[in-house]
Amino acid sequence: MTPMLEAHNLQLILSDKEIFKLEHLVLRKGEVLALVGPNGAGKSSLLLTLALLQRPTAGTIRIDGVHAGNGNLLAMRRRMALVFQDALLLDTTVTRNITIPLRIRGLSRKEAIHRCERWLDRFGVAHLAKRPARILSGGEAQRTSLARAFAMEPELLFLDEPFAALDYPTRKLLLGELGSILQEMNMTTLFVTHDYTEIPYLARQVAVLFEGRIIKYGSIREVFGDEILDRRVWVPWERD
């Protein structure tokens, strides 16, 4: 089967600095890949490049087998949704935060409301529908942001440290719920985090990015060993 995303010889240079360089990265349909590495490793830059929001200095990206180029970027971006550490909600109600982008994409009011209700309910925040987004807690805001992303029915989901700002109990609960939803939807996902303990909740495959290079790529067990399951893990970018 054609991979959902495939990158070859991808390189990004900004202000004369090489941010990342990688030979090959592939995301199969339905796969959740964790991209893990310390702050400054280049994770966000790589995510934005793969999401076609940052133009690479060199290399190619294929989305569902088709080369991403100038002519089709917008159409390709519309097959993707992104969730960042900051929920980036508009200063209006929770419902409108979800329906406005759907209406912009041409959905009928009825269909937009239907999707909104479905995903608010799935992320456990249906009761917040009429609330102004600005008064939400961090966890509620991230649930809304996730509901907005899923309501777009993307074929490719990008998550950039979506829970980094949340307290531990909130983070753990949300990771567990999101893990079930990703599986249920068979959602192709790139999950960026600097916290390797978050990986097993969502992903089976891991790429470790360090100083702009993928230094390890494989299953959780191949990269971290069995100990990750009880959290006494070896951190791949910590040199002894």
Ligand SMILES: Nc1ncnc2c1ncn2[C@@H]1O[C@H](COP(=O)(O)OP(=O)(O)O)[C@@H](O)[C@H]1O
């Ligand atoms: N526009 C830019 N110009 C120059 N350097 C940048 C720019 N954006 C990011 N960087 C640098 O790229 C490196 C990787 O940043 P980033 O992708 O945000 O890493 P991460 O998400 O892993 O923390 C950092 O050293 C950062 O300072």
Ligand SMILES: [Mg+2]
């Ligand atoms: Mg980052």
